[in-house]
Amino acid sequence: MSAQDTVRHGEQLHLIRLRVNGIGHDVEVPARRLLSDALRHDLGLTGTHVGCEHGVCGACTVLMDGKPVRACLIFAVSAVDAEITTVEGLTEPDGSLSPVQQAFSECHGLQCGFCTPGFLTTITAGLNENPCPTHEEAREMIAGNLCRCTGYQNIVKSVERAAEITQAKEAESA
Amino acid sequence: MKPAPFAYHRPTTLGDALEVLSGNADAKVLAGGQSLVPLLSMRLAGPSALVDINAIPGLDTIEVTEAGVRIGALARHADVLAHEGVRRVQPLLPEALSYVAHATIRNRGTTVGSIVHADAAAEMPSVLVLLGGSVEAASTGGTRTIAAEDLFLGPLESTLRPEEIATSAFFPALPAGAGVAFDEIARRQGDYALVGLGAVVDGDSVRASYVSVSDVPTVVDLSGVPDDRLGEVALEHLDPVDDIHATAAYRAQLVRVLTKRVVTKAREAAR
Numbered sequence: 001m002s003a004q005d006t007v008r009h010g011e012q013l014h015l016i017r018l019r020v021n022g023i024g025h026d027v028e029v030p031a032r033r034l035l036s037d038a039l040r041h042d043l044g045l046t047g048t049h050v051g052c053e054h055g056v057c058g059a060c061t062v063l064m065d066g067k068p069v070r071a072c073l074i075f076a077v078s079a080v081d082a083e084i085t086t087v088e089g090l091t092e093p094d095g096s097l098s099p100v101q102q103a104f105s106e107c108h109g110l111q112c113g114f115c116t117p118g119f120l121t122t123i124t125a126g127l128n129e130n131p132c133p134t135h136e137e138a139r140e141m142i143a144g145n146l147c148r149c150t151g152y153q154n155i156v157k158s159v160e161r162a163a164e165i166t167q168a169k170e171a172e173s174a
Numbered sequence: 175m176k177p178a179p180f181a182y183h184r185p186t187t188l189g190d191a192l193e194v195l196s197g198n199a200d201a202k203v204l205a206g207g208q209s210l211v212p213l214l215s216m217r218l219a220g221p222s223a224l225v226d227i228n229a230i231p232g233l234d235t236i237e238v239t240e241a242g243v244r245i246g247a248l249a250r251h252a253d254v255l256a257h258e259g260v261r262r263v264q265p266l267l268p269e270a271l272s273y274v275a276h277a278t279i280r281n282r283g284t285t286v287g288s289i290v291h292a293d294a295a296a297e298m299p300s301v302l303v304l305l306g307g308s309v310e311a312a313s314t315g316g317t318r319t320i321a322a323e324d325l326f327l328g329p330l331e332s333t334l335r336p337e338e339i340a341t342s343a344f345f346p347a348l349p350a351g352a353g354v355a356f357d358e359i360a361r362r363q364g365d366y367a368l369v370g371l372g373a374v375v376d377g378d379s380v381r382a383s384y385v386s387v388s389d390v391p392t393v394v395d396l397s398g399v400p401d402d403r404l405g406e407v408a409l410e411h412l413d414p415v416d417d418i419h420a421t422a423a424y425r426a427q428l429v430r431v432l433t434k435r436v437v438t439k440a441r442e443a444a445r
């Protein structure tokens with residue numbers, strides 16, 4: 001327990017700094033606060049969604065040092081050394097949609113949008129690692145995320161379209 | 175649901191972590207949390223304290239020698255899977271790891287955590303036993319090596335003591351001329367297997383180890399068994415059970431089909 005830590009309703013609170021989308025936030029949380037809840041409730045970043053809370057659905061996926069992880073399976077106190085990126089942090093610096101976001105919009109990759117933040121973060125990291133996925137690789141990239149609405153076909157199309165957009169952008173700036 | 179309150183420790187040395195564990199009978203180690211956090215959230219586990227080992231430097235190592243692969247407690251599944259040296263020295267590891275959960279879970283989950291969690295549906299405990307590996311355990315009293323065959327007691331039960339931290343797991347190298355293969359059937363790619371197995375073929379020796387068929391990893395010696403009898407002989411040593419995911423009869427059928435398929439693949443890899 002550090003000097004600043006306090007106790008509320010008999011439970012010890014930890015004063016921690018979370019780095020999210022490039023900004024440091026000081027928050028006071030109990031150790032059991034899930035990162036997903038810290039993002040939503042303590043930081044007001046409600047783009048990260050919570051579905052199953054046991055790692056199965058992928059709705060809560062955020063990037064930790066660039067890699068997708070389940071925010072519902074990490075305690076906020078355990079995330080203090082990492083740079084976290086939520087769906088709010090995916091837009092381009094000028095505020096325009098990222099290639100993955102644009103592809104979802106073009107290909108009807110979403111209906112209700114509940115699963116979408118998890119897909120966007122997962123695919124953003126997936127395309128960083130594998131910029132030209134085959135159809136099979138595009139399917140595998142999203143195998144850990146559940147969607148109740150779209151039947152996945154349009155999401156797979158969105159992965160492939162996002163790869164195209166990224167390549168076109170790179171060719172333009174080259 | 176949310177986890178019940180617990181005291182949280184984030185030590186920066188192994189010594190401090192072991193110190194907290196030794197004074198705290200129902201404290202638990204937190205590694206990747208990919209199995210522990212769901213158990214806490216569902217309140218199937220309620221430790222009074224967690225010892226988060228993620229801030230301890232030097233535990234995320236992957237050492238490859240001609241003798242085998244030593245994987246540190248904080249090496250994530252994804253890092254082991256991507257490691258070229260691991261692939262060269264013990265190809266069964268990446269082959270089986272590609273079936274462990276989804277990429278997102280593998281980014282955080284640790285291979286050592288998966289072993290000591292001792293889930294009969296998990297791939298890594300089965301592979302460790304098949305290869306005759308071991309786990310290095312540390313406590314304030316010193317360190318010891320636990321052979322894989324002495325590690326698993328039952329579902330989610332191992333001989334690692336509550337005051338111990340598993341610091342690494344060792345997977346022996348594949349002998350020259352030997353071949354390995356792994357395959358499993360799951361409902362969705364990345365989900366837990368209904369049945370899975372790994373096999374090692376080395377000259378006349380044929381051995382297979384199963385996932386999701388028995389309470390603890392079970393290695394079956396299939397040396398000298400004709401191809402059309404592989405599944406039947408394996409079933410003499412296994413006792414598939416009914417559960418919500420599959421009937422015992424279906425599991426037995428998967429054992430028959432997969433055993434032949436995996437042993438054949440391992441033979442081909444041995445050439």
Ligand SMILES: Cc1cc2nc3c(=O)[nH]c(=O)nc-3n(C[C@H](O)[C@H](O)[C@H](O)COP(=O)(O)OP(=O)(O)OC[C@H]3O[C@@H](n4cnc5c(N)ncnc54)[C@H](O)[C@@H]3O)c2cc1C
Nearest residue numbers: 055203205206207208209210275283284287288296297340
């Ligand atoms: C949706 C989903 C699907 C999954 N699918 C699979 C699958 O198909 N196959 C599979 O094998 N696994 C699967 N997993 C589990 C995953 O592989 C976990 O990462 C792994 O089982 C546990 O590793 P961990 O580092 O996350 O351990 P934790 O969750 O941190 O810990 C698990 C247990 O081991 C103890 N522990 C961990 N590390 C140590 C240590 N160094 N010393 C002493 N005790 C320790 C903890 O106290 C705890 O009791 C899945 C998980 C999820 C959420």
Ligand code: FES
Nearest residue numbers: 051052053058072
């Ligand atoms: S809410 Fe985290 S995976 Fe479902």
Ligand code: FES
Nearest residue numbers: 111113147148149
């Ligand atoms: S768009 Fe509704 S859950 Fe996926």
